Amino acid sequence: MTSARNADYEAEVIPGLEALAMDELRQLPPVAPSQIRQTRAGFLRFRLTANESVLQSLRSVIAVYRIHNFAIPRPKALLGHEHFTRLLGNLRAAARRFTPPPGTMGIAAAGSHTAVMQRLRLETSQALGLQLAEDGKGELFLRLARQADGAGWEALVRTTASPLSKRDYRLVNLPGALNATVACAMTRMAQQPDGRVVLNLCSGSSTILIEHAQSKVNDTLLAIDNCPDMLSAGRQNAELAGQGQRIAHLLADATRAPLPAGSVDILYADLPFGHHIGSHEDNLALYPALMREASRLAKENAIFVVLTHEARLMARTVRASGWRLRSETTLSLSGLHPRLFVLLKNSARI
Numbered sequence: 235m236t237s238a239r240n241a242d243y244e245a246e247v248i249p250g251l252e253a254l255a256m257d258e259l260r261q262l263p264p265v266a267p268s269q270i271r272q273t274r275a276g277f278l279r280f281r282l283t284a285n286e287s288v289l290q291s292l293r294s295v296i297a298v299y300r301i302h303n304f305a306i307p308r309p310k311a312l313l314g315h316e317h318f319t320r321l322l323g324n325l326r327a328a329a330r331r332f333t334p335p336p337g338t339m340g341i342a343a344a345g346s347h348t349a350v351m352q353r354l355r356l357e358t359s360q361a362l363g364l365q366l367a368e369d370g371k372g373e374l375f376l377r378l379a380r381q382a383d384g385a386g387w388e389a390l391v392r393t394t395a396s397p398l399s400k401r402d403y404r405l406v407n408l409p410g411a412l413n414a415t416v417a418c419a420m421t422r423m424a425q426q427p428d429g430r431v432v433l434n435l436c437s438g439s440s441t442i443l444i445e446h447a448q449s450k451v452n453d454t455l456l457a458i459d460n461c462p463d464m465l466s467a468g469r470q471n472a473e474l475a476g477q478g479q480r481i482a483h484l485l486a487d488a489t490r491a492p493l494p495a496g497s498v499d500i501l502y503a504d505l506p507f508g509h510h511i512g513s514h515e516d517n518l519a520l521y522p523a524l525m526r527e528a529s530r531l532a533k534e535n536a537i538f539v540v541l542t543h544e545a546r547l548m549a550r551t552v553r554a555s556g557w558r559l560r561s562e563t564t565l566s567l568s569g570l571h572p573r574l575f576v577l578l579k580n581s582a583r584i
């Protein structure tokens with residue numbers, strides 16, 4: 235068995251953002267870069283040679299699980315005394331690291347509704363004195379999966395009581411609010427030296443600028459949205475994140491921003507794409523107008539990172555705009571496939 239300081243982990247990430255998450259993992263000294271590998275869309279595996287508390291700083295992954303291998307032919311064998319005792323030990327060890335201690339738990343596996351899985355859930359929760367969570371996950375969360383070579387089974391125990399993608403600043407969780415790990419990825423795609431002017435058009439609850447503010451302490455941060463409720467949610471979230479003083483929230487139309495031409499270095503937009511907010515008909519007018527305004531506001535070497543589900547409309551709009559496409563990434567997010575466009579001002583050098 236691997237020791238706590240030399241153990242294997244699986245990171246769950248948004249499909250499409252694996253490379254960015256790998257970069258973040260590589261920056262953790264106790265992870266050997268050569269040991270990080272993608273096993274399938276949205277999943278990375280790596281070995282850690284230090285205490286797993288270092289993983290809590292990760293911002294671009296949804297959650298990390300410690301992998302425990304069981305040489306068993308099927309999950310039913312986990313109910314046998316030897317394996318069950320070991321499984322409880324694994325779960326107790328994870329729970330000891332949670333502050334406060336967990337009150338709920340869940341077990342997920344293929345065939346989740348079988349009698350064996352129901353029994354395993356019941357016996358585990360009773361032995362640990364935890365409630366089974368209604369959402370099937372709870373705080374102490376275990377996934378069971380067959381090993382890739384089919385030889386045995388893996389118990390994957392989440393290393394934190396809630397996913398890392400759940401941020402404490404999300405007091406106000408509005409429909410349409412962006413997944414924080416995607417917001418974090420957008421800020422990594424717009425890397426520029428510190429001290430820049432950064433503008434989030436259609437800022438909603440300010441997720442992107444809050445993520446940006448965490449890594450850049452000298453940038454000037456401006457949020458624009460035309461919906462008072464969204465802007466107020468953004469202000470409250472920014473306050474909770476300790477960034478209330480740093481992010482200026484402006485109630486305005488993003489196609490007519492009250493800012494001078496050529497004044498912004500980095501622009502972000504998580505555009506309405508007619509699912510939770512807006513409609514395709516509105517977007518036919520909004521997207522070109524917004525791109526023109528972004529072009530007016532941008533400095534010579536500006537970068538613009540845009541997220542939208544309206545891929546075709548966006549691609550058409552970019553071609554007719556003063557922006558050049560640097561990269562386009564398709565994500566898989568809650569059953570949708572939005573795209574991330576990284577754009578450079580036409581005059582900018584690559």
Ligand SMILES: C[S@@+](CC[C@H](N)C(=O)[O-])C[C@H]1O[C@@H](n2cnc3c(N)ncnc32)[C@H](O)[C@@H]1O
Binds near residue numbers: 458
């Ligand atoms: C997808 S949401 C942004 C969500 C945001 N990233 C977050 O994490 O909460 C799109 C936002 O665009 C705003 N919006 C739509 N049309 C706009 C316009 N013409 N000017 C400014 N904001 C606009 C909406 O009010 C909404 O807050």
